[in-house]
Amino acid sequence: MQTLRRLPGFLPGARPRISCRSIATKARSDITLTAGDVINLECTDLAFGGDGVCKLEDGFVVFVPRALPGEKLSAKVTSAKSGFARARKLETLTPHDHVDTPQCQHFGPCGGCALQSLQYSAQVGLKEHQVRSLMRRLAGVASTTLEDIVRPIIPCEHPYEYRNRMEFSLDPDSLELGLHYPGSQDRVLSIKNCSLQEPLANEMLAQIQNVLMKHGVLDDDLKRGNAWPANQTQRRSSYSKGRDRDGPQRVLEHVVIRHSVAERNYLVNFVTNRDARDLLAPVVEELREKFKDSLAGCVNSVAAKGRPVAERRIAKEYTLEGNGYLVETLGGLEYEISPNAFFQVNTRQAEKLFRYVLEAAAVQPDDVVLDLYCGSGAITLLLAQQCRRAHGVEVSAIAVDDARKNARRNHLTNVKFTAADAAAPLHPKLLASDIIVVDPARPGLTPNVVESIRSTTARRVVYVSCNPSTQARDIGALCDPNDELVGRPFKLVAVQPVDMYPQTPHVESVAVLERI
Template identity: 35%
Template structure:
């Protein structure tokens, strides 16, 4: 009788070699016939890892030590790499990043969608820029040790590190962060504490348009002598940085992690900036939903337009439309476009953007997408949908199929939910192609434009 293989258990230290990456970016290793997913590992890399969780068919582990280089290494360009929670793939060759993002999309469509799609998933469109590509970043405050911290979360932790260098947003972004950190420290006001709702400083949000203008947005809790602090801070920022167009102060009282204000006030300027994309102009406030990599988003939207194949006579529904960044592109090629968006502020901004761009064939409605779809009495020729990471509810998908558009263009930020939703759509629609687009270099995240046509 053969001796049974020992079973892994939490706390075990194992040596293993990664042979692939799973959707989401974890390395896949095989230990005693069990799939072990290891955070931060790369294919070809031998590593020592500590088992954290064991299930019937897989285990999860965290890397303790690297024992060899991966198959396609790259030299990290940031001194904070490894400590900072972002840019997990800086040590992976960029062409391999693109390869794995395509694999994530194809594997999810096959495994979760049940689709034979290997030949339908195109090569990943690379980011226009490898660094300095973000138009928005969020930074967190925290009281740690003797001084107030303002920066980015440490990897695998809620602790905040004072990031001095970051190549995701063009300068003078990090100099602005440093100035805000210094003045908030000097104020003597503490960081917000979510456990008891005390304290003041919560987040700093920076937006930058392609003209180089910044929107600086501070988010604080209620209380504290903010009126005595915010004006001197604004004056210091404006004296040092000519690129700052507007400064806003937001108040949030809920005890959560969201970097969104419940009410906002313009301290300097209009409270918004304008961004231009493909000849269109968009007004953006601090928490407007707008793709964070503007040049590459233009390539994503070009794919959407190509898939929609508009001839000028179509009625188009744009679901989860945000500030209208896709809807306005569509409106220049369709007879009429209706946008649906849960955020009232975003729907208002979309209306303003349509008017500013001289597009009177658009209408935007704020509310729950399912309710709006149930009230839709026309049959759209094309539906474009750009849902959140959680994808679409089955009822939304069923209602879309009842409306029976000839084409559905699905813009996804999560291959797993795209695969799941594709399985439901496949009862009436055929996937024609999927195009991954890399809006987030050096991370496992990938956007996808997928075209479905009625059977």
């Protein structure tokens, strides 16, 4: 088998090289900036990821988080290179033309949202522009056909209180739950109310904070006679590592609040680094008493050892209250969602996303459908209703278990789920699929997966992505007409942006490719 030629920037697990240098096309090497310099700038664009693209008078580019197009500002340089610099915004000198009043009291220092000060109509306009730009630069879509291929973005009817899942980390200084500061993995901002989740979820957050402290879960080691490091830096280090040599062992890692729109109830997941059922029992009892019918269940998930915390897998799950899962309804099907399984965080917008995926797939009754990175089987099961046979592949065994339960729950017998890495060689039977759907994580597809897709007999590929930059890179590889590559190329026929994450710079994108 021939090897897929690696395109520039195409590395397994790597982001495409839409580097700062590639954006800073007008940068001049004779500009001299050093860290600490205070400069006045004008923001002209928004880079993918949310940083403002600002320019000095001669075009030298400076990237500034939280700067918005049209805004004039002063900023302090944090790093400088010959081609571009980075800076921190100090003051807005002249606001942009689409100013909006943030609804959240934590906007600014909180890393959860970056666009609340921008009117929603302008937010979706920027995201649509970003997708078009990425498709032109990375997928090679000609400017003359860009308007026809990239469709107008599907906006969100409810740009606040839309998230069905929020994760709150523990601040090692205040022992309060919150969200991380922008760009930080160890500094946590205490959060009282989050405008992206529903009011009842905020009530739960406040109650959880109170009862955790009341019953000693947050200072369990103090009760055991262990002393906290007096130095704040050492204390934070102790929490980030899980244990300081002479300090306490952290028990709680973070708390996840999940919400079912269909059932109108919540699941609380306490993620700890050891079995904490004994500590959490009185906490759960108070939550049950306080929220009664709104509480579907509580779970204690024990994270495996290792660092960083964000990448730890879950070693064990203990159900403390209720069934230990949520049930959500999408597209007329019911989905059982385990505490740590992936599911779209914007339920109402997911209905629109899945509706477009079904339309784009254009499945025929005799088709065989392959769904790579299928998660809990949401898209696979919807497609299974329309085809002869559907096969979902997902690396997470927990998600595959959910997917199989969901197939039984919805009485679908023409679907199969396999726990496997999509990057592994596909079984020969799967190469004969008629329609392929892929929904990878942010790093996108590896060259092996691109090669496998090109090797199939599929007539259409529907590529769902939460990262249009890696998606555009992969489209370029799938559509590459080079005769030396394995398989026949595809052509890009449509791209549909969907705003799944209002108030943030992130955007979902669905690309439709047809075999040439």
